[in-house]
Amino acid sequence: MHRFGYSPRRIAILALTSLAAMAGAESNASAAQAATMRQGTCPVGYLCLYKSGSWNNAKAPDAKYYRCGVVNLSGWVGRGRVVNNQTGRVTTRFYTEFGGKGKILAQLSAHARLADFDFYPVNSIRVC
Numbered sequence: 001m002h003r004f005g006y007s008p009r010r011i012a013i014l015a016l017t018s019l020a021a022m023a024g025a026e027s028n029a030s031a032a033q034a035a036t037m038r039q040g041t042c043p044v045g046y047l048c049l050y051k052s053g054s055w056n057n058a059k060a061p062d063a064k065y066y067r068c069g070v071v072n073l074s075g076w077v078g079r080g081r082v083v084n085n086q087t088g089r090v091t092t093r094f095y096t097e098f099g100g101k102g103k104i105l106a107q108l109s110a111h112a113r114l115a116d117f118d119f120y121p122v123n124s125i126r127v128c
Contacts, residue, residue: 042083047092047108047127053079053116068128070100076119086110090128100126 041060042048048061061083065071068090084092090110096102105121108114 042085044085045087046085047125048083048085049076049119050081050083051076051078053081055081055115065125065127069126071125071127072098073119073122073124076122078119079116080119082108082114082117084108084110084112086128092128093126094122095124095126096121098123100124 042064046061046064046066048065049063050059051062052059062080082092084090086092087110092108093100093104094106094108095104102123106114106117
């Protein structure tokens, strides 16, 4: 018996349990870091657009929008990605024509992501 009333076997079990818990916390942190990488650097409450389609690129967004409304896009061609890090029950829509008109090409609810999104036919976005 150890002076604190624990046997050496009990101390070994407690030590192994603590190590396993720390390893689990580390893998949870790694999962959280991976999720952050996928979200890029899009702040909470924003819709972010990235001209790169890769989730491995955690650079700042090329455009980000906080306020609800219609945004006309110009010069966005090719594949990119979109992160809707807005909160609440909002849906962002992507339209073929300027002014939030025309055919809806995609809809994205809050806390959702689109990879390899083709910006070519998009001419406007209705944020929120």
